[in-house]
Amino acid sequence: MNAAPPAFAHRGDDLVAWSDAYAAGDHVSATDIHAAVAHALQPLLPRYRHLRAKHLFHLADPTADHFVQVQRGKNILTLHFGLTHHAVERSRAALFGPADTPSPHAPQTIAMWSANIGPFSKSWPLSYRVDWPVLGHEGLALALPEIQAFVEDHVRPYLVRHRDPEAIRATCLDPHPRTAFFLQAASTVAAVDHLMGRDVLGGSAAGEGL
Numbered sequence: 001m002n003a004a005p006p007a008f009a010h011r012g013d014d015l016v017a018w019s020d021a022y023a024a025g026d027h028v029s030a031t032d033i034h035a036a037v038a039h040a041l042q043p044l045l046p047r048y049r050h051l052r053a054k055h056l057f058h059l060a061d062p063t064a065d066h067f068v069q070v071q072r073g074k075n076i077l078t079l080h081f082g083l084t085h086h087a088v089e090r091s092r093a094a095l096f097g098p099a100d101t102p103s104p105h106a107p108q109t110i111a112m113w114s115a116n117i118g119p120f121s122k123s124w125p126l127s128y129r130v131d132w133p134v135l136g137h138e139g140l141a142l143a144l145p146e147i148q149a150f151v152e153d154h155v156r157p158y159l160v161r162h163r164d165p166e167a168i169r170a171t172c173l174d175p176h177p178r179t180a181f182f183l184q185a186a187s188t189v190a191a192v193d194h195l196m197g198r199d200v201l202g203g204s205a206a207g208e209g210l
Contacts, residue, residue: 033077092190
């Protein structure tokens with residue numbers, strides 16, 4: 001896709017117009033919204049398993065577990081996406097000991113939330129918003145191609161890029177923009193350096209700038 005579809009043009013500073021656009025049409029239930037989004041995303045994530053009860057697409061392979069989750073809070077759709085990189089997490093455990101049992105349905109190494117992406121974001125600036133206050137059938141029809149475009153143009157490349165441990169480390173250390181949520185960024189940097197055979201105690205692995 002590589003470019004926002006024309007529907008993005010209405011999304012600017014006018015929050016009332018933005019909200020009204022996605023409320024248009026007959027009321028649509030949360031169940032129908034999630035089903036429609038899942039149906040729209042399945043062709044873009046063909047190797048992913050869809051866990052319907054968790055509104056989650058999950059791909060497991062020898063390198064990482066990949067996650068794309070559709071979330072809906074206060075009637076606003078967002079996407080949470082990221083991965084658990086197996087080698088990085090083994091390296092983290094070797095350095096710092098085993099962590100509490102992680103959720104098998106959530107990324108542990110690197111993740112991002114679309115609510116923190118958009119024209120008003122200091123973390124990940126984007127020319128259009130990527131949260132959707134869907135309430136009506138017409139609003140849902142408006143949102144679906146936008147969600148597809150965002151997944152194809154940004155979510156999938158993000159997941160592919162961060163299969164590389166060095167890309168994970170670079171994202172940890174680059175706060176402009178800080179395109180990830182890290183609960184333990186310093187230990188992630190140390191884990192990558194340990195994995196790559198670098199001196200974890202050296203300046204390059206001390207988590208400077210975090």
